[in-house]
Amino acid sequence: xxxxxxxxxxxxxxxxxxxxxxxxxxxxxxxxxxxxxxxxxxxxxxxxxxxxxxxxxxxxxxxxxxxxxxxxxxxxxxxxxxxxxxxxxxxxxxxxxxxxxxxxxxxxxxxxxxxxxxxxxxxxxxxxxxxxxxxxxxxxxxxxxxxxxxxxxxxxxxxxxxxxxxxxx
Numbered sequence: 001x002x003x004x005x006x007x008x009x010x011x012x013x014x015x016x017x018x019x020x021x022x023x024x025x026x027x028x029x030x031x032x033x034x035x036x037x038x039x040x041x042x043x044x045x046x047x048x049x050x051x052x053x054x055x056x057x058x059x060x061x062x063x064x065x066x067x068x069x070x071x072x073x074x075x076x077x078x079x080x081x082x083x084x085x086x087x088x089x090x091x092x093x094x095x096x097x098x099x100x101x102x103x104x105x106x107x108x109x110x111x112x113x114x115x116x117x118x119x120x121x122x123x124x125x126x127x128x129x130x131x132x133x134x135x136x137x138x139x140x141x142x143x144x145x146x147x148x149x150x151x152x153x154x155x156x157x158x159x160x161x162x163x164x165x166x167x168x169x
Contacts, residue, residue, distance in 0.1 A: 029054035031162040033065075033151045039167040040118040046166070050099060050151040052110045061154040063100040065114045068150065069093035069168070073143045092145065093119045105153065116149075118168050 035048040050065060074087040099112045147168045152161030 033164045042120045044118045046116045050112045054107050056107045058105050062098045064098050066096040066150040069147050
């Protein structure tokens with residue numbers, strides 16, 4: 001067997017494992033997030049609900065919400081069309097809060113309220129959120145900060161979670 005076939009088999013095996021894990025997580029149920037709005041000012045309260053829709057009772061370590069900010073930098077390339085551009089993503093902010101602790105979560109639909117603070121710009125390493133950093137522009141880089149909320153049920157084995165994009169300015 002040559003190396004190409006081995007690589008193809010390995011990639012297929014990884015994809016199959018990912019598919020199986022996704023199916024198993026969907027068999028347990030799902031998590032939904034409801035927010036009052038999707039755009040927040042620095043330091044503003046983010047309020048909403050986490051909705052658990054479980055197919056059967058599930059023993060879990062915790063139900064949590066998390067806010068994450070990631071800075072994605074993509075260099076401007078003056079290359080020919082079709083040439084690839086690499087990008088770099090750095091997590092600049094992360095805060096996790098448990099809504100409920102370890103317990104048996106019941107089957108069916110359950111609602112859990114939460115409240116988080118939108119990060120202040122100073123707590124996210126002073127990265128400009130809506131505007132390109134002039135120094136990065138001179139260096140030929142495009143920088144964007146993406147913010148999102150994750151709600152999840154921490155289950156031994158495979159967690160179930162939901163991710164929702166938000167804006168923080």
